Amino acid sequence: MExxxxxxxxxxxxxxxxxxxxxxxxxxxxVEKGEVFGIAGESGCGKSTxxxxxxxxxxxxxxxxxxxxxxxxxxxxxxxxxxxxxxRWSKLSYIPQGSMNSLNPIMxxxxxxxxxxTTHTEMPKEKAEKQVPVLLxxxxxxxxxxxxxxHELSGGMKQRVIIAAATALKPSLVVADxxxxxxxxxxxxxxxxxxxxxxxxxxxxxxxxxxxxxxxxELVDRLAIMYAGLIMEMGPVVDVFKDSLHPYSRLLIExxxxxxxxxxxGIPGISPSPLIWPSGCRFHPRCPFVRERCKTExxxxxxxxxxxxxxxxxxxxxx
Amino acid sequence: MSSSLLEVKNLTKVYVSGMRAKRAxxxxxxxxxxxxxxxxxxxALVGESGSGKTTILRLVLGFIKPTSGEILYKGVNxxxxxxxxxxxxxxxxxxxFQDPYSIYNPVYRVDxxxxxxxxxxxxxEGKDHKAIIEETLRMIGIRPxxxxxxxxxxISGGERQxxxxxxxxxxxxxxxxADEPVxxxxxxxxxxxxxxxxxFKKKYGISALYITHDFNIGHYIADDGIVLxxxxxxxxGPMTALVREPLHxxxxxxxxxxxxxxxTRRWPxxxxxxxxxxxxxxxxxxxxxxxxxxxxxxxxAKSRPPFVKVGKDREVACxxxx
Numbered sequence: 001m002e003x004x005x006x007x008x009x010x011x012x013x014x015x016x017x018x019x020x021x022x023x024x025x026x027x028x029x030x031v032e033k034g035e036v037f038g039i040a041g042e043s044g045c046g047k048s049t050x051x052x053x054x055x056x057x058x059x060x061x062x063x064x065x066x067x068x069x070x071x072x073x074x075x076x077x078x079x080x081x082x083x084x085x086x087x088r089w090s091k092l093s094y095i096p097q098g099s100m101n102s103l104n105p106i107m108x109x110x111x112x113x114x115x116x117x118t119t120h121t122e123m124p125k126e127k128a129e130k131q132v133p134v135l136l137x138x139x140x141x142x143x144x145x146x147x148x149x150x151h152e153l154s155g156g157m158k159q160r161v162i163i164a165a166a167t168a169l170k171p172s173l174v175v176a177d178x179x180x181x182x183x184x185x186x187x188x189x190x191x192x193x194x195x196x197x198x199x200x201x202x203x204x205x206x207x208x209x210x211x212x213x214x215x216x217x218e219l220v221d222r223l224a225i226m227y228a229g230l231i232m233e234m235g236p237v238v239d240v241f242k243d244s245l246h247p248y249s250r251l252l253i254e255x256x257x258x259x260x261x262x263x264x265x266g267i268p269g270i271s272p273s274p275l276i277w278p279s280g281c282r283f284h285p286r287c288p289f290v291r292e293r294c295k296t297e298x299x300x301x302x303x304x305x306x307x308x309x310x311x312x313x314x315x316x317x318x319x
Numbered sequence: 320m321s322s323s324l325l326e327v328k329n330l331t332k333v334y335v336s337g338m339r340a341k342r343a344x345x346x347x348x349x350x351x352x353x354x355x356x357x358x359x360x361x362x363a364l365v366g367e368s369g370s371g372k373t374t375i376l377r378l379v380l381g382f383i384k385p386t387s388g389e390i391l392y393k394g395v396n397x398x399x400x401x402x403x404x405x406x407x408x409x410x411x412x413x414x415x416f417q418d419p420y421s422i423y424n425p426v427y428r429v430d431x432x433x434x435x436x437x438x439x440x441x442x443x444e445g446k447d448h449k450a451i452i453e454e455t456l457r458m459i460g461i462r463p464x465x466x467x468x469x470x471x472x473x474i475s476g477g478e479r480q481x482x483x484x485x486x487x488x489x490x491x492x493x494x495x496x497a498d499e500p501v502x503x504x505x506x507x508x509x510x511x512x513x514x515x516x517x518x519f520k521k522k523y524g525i526s527a528l529y530i531t532h533d534f535n536i537g538h539y540i541a542d543d544g545i546v547l548x549x550x551x552x553x554x555x556g557p558m559t560a561l562v563r564e565p566l567h568x569x570x571x572x573x574x575x576x577x578x579x580x581x582x583t584r585r586w587p588x589x590x591x592x593x594x595x596x597x598x599x600x601x602x603x604x605x606x607x608x609x610x611x612x613x614x615x616x617x618x619x620a621k622s623r624p625p626f627v628k629v630g631k632d633r634e635v636a637c638x639x640x641x
Contacts, residue, residue, distance in 0.1 A: 185577060242582075252506065264539065267507035
């Protein structure tokens with residue numbers, strides 16, 4: 001399989017008067033061409049900061065401390081600003097959190113999509129306009145939407161317009177940060193379907209960030225679970241759910257309320273602060289399987305089975 | 320008759336906006352339900368955004384007045400209660416809101432939210448305030464030394480919501496109104512909050528009206544469920560039956576669209592969404608789900624369907640059950 005994105009030991013920190021917030025503290029993963037790669041984790045685990053680091057859009061006081069982000073053979077972190085601008089949107093596009101509210105209220109949907117195309121390519125306006133109906137159809141919207149203004153659309157329709165615009169130039173990678181959060185159920189399902197369709201039709205690769213584990217279960221191929229600025233576990237989504245290796249993943253999955261379950265269990269304790277991460281394994285203060293070495297020794301993430309990575313001393317002895 | 324703790328009768332709330340060209344939006348329309356008074360009972364009010372959930376909560380709290388219809392607490396209209404003995408109503412009916420971040424005043428220590436209610440309502444009859452607070456915190460499984468003396472920004476959203484539960488427990492209310500209290504809490508901490516809530520019912524006999532958009536949570540917490548669609552109740556019944564075999568096409572569509580936390584059983588088919596313009600959303604004389612219903616028929620356009628009894632304890636407002 002061809003790797004489209006390789007992230008190596010990426011660290012993204014925030015400066016503050018209290019010290020450094022090590023929001024992303026050494027994350028590595030690869031995304032393969034054509035897959036939907038999911039990143040899950042609770043609030044404050046570093047998901048969004050990770051994305052901002054990968055796309056090099058982190059703003060002060062945040063900064064990239066170190067690491068590599070290889071996309072299509074280039075290191076994004078070493079690329080010049082102009083080169084970076086050129087691949088954004090056309091090759092690498094981004095759907096930020098809450099972006100459905102960033103549509104221009106006084107422009108028709110059609111014009112906003114055309115705007116995105118003409119800004120990033122040499123394509124003439126007329127030609128771009130011809131593409132709009134197809135782009136809308138791809139995300140399940142009727143032609144009529146092209147001539148509507150954002151206030152005439154529901155939240156789910158706006159989100160699909162954003163996805164249509166983000167994929168207008170057939171980028172090889174789309175990074176979507178919580179694209180279905182705050183949408184109603186039926187609408188959420190429609191948007192997830194639109195993302196799955198785009199992948200099927202055009203082979204778009206998707207890096208999909210969401211806090212909702214059930215959404216990952218419906219959409220992604222591989223899943224990474226983050227906690228305290230690190231990836232705790234990574235693997236094919238079925239394996240991560242059905243045979244979780246890391247205690248945190250297992251407990252997180254048990255904590256998901258579902259109409260099919262009678263009981264759920266929470267994870268006692270509090271989520272740690274990026275200012276002072278716990279020593280050793282960062283999950284050790286809340287882990288029911290904690291051992292002495294977990295408190296002092298950082299577990300190195302290692303590949304334990306085919307395609308499965310885990311950072312936990314329970315799996316540490318054999319290499 | 321007076322066996323109901325809370326009785327909502329034909330409640331309607333119309334919001335009127337605009338200076339000259341008045342525009343009326345029916346946020347809640349002809350809503351009726353009961354919370355029984357003979358046993359502790361949790362009712363979930365489930366609906367999507369804009370369905371009128373929060374308007375109903377604000378009406379029951381008395382923050383806004385109904386356009387028509389009435390709300391009875393222990394058989395007495397709450398408008399009268401609020402005029403005559405507001406404090407008693409406020410003590411017996413407690414609320415927990417959605418946002419654990421905007422409730423606290425950032426310049427005071429968190430202890431203050433607990434001390435204030437003790438002072439305001441003369442709780443504890445002269446016992447040492449600190450002792451009462453510590454005892455209450457322990458009752459819901461919080462170590463007092465973990466939270467007391469801290470400022471709001473030093474504790475997490477989940478902890479702030481649990482402190483709200485401690486505040487409620489100090490008052491020993493009969494009824495809690497909860498407006499999506501866990502939607503801003505992380506999954507790993509939700510169960511702990513919800514279990515405390517259930518314990519209030521079991522141990523202290525406190526009933527609740529629990530508002531949520533999430534059937535998963537409604538199913539975990541509630542005995543009965545009420546489903547709202549564009550301000551109208553379209554189905555009610557025991558929560559388990561509601562999620563296992565939904566009756567109304569709207570409830571069916573919702574339950575069918577809940578993502579399951581199981582990657583081996585993904586949605587088997589695609590759904591075809593009808594795209595409706597917001598203007599079509601509220602047809603004054605049609606079924607509330609008219610614009611989006613997959614099994615719509617002629618009658619649906621003509622009038623609001625009345626409630627039909629199904630089995631012994633379920634009701635659905637849909638012409639297909641005549």
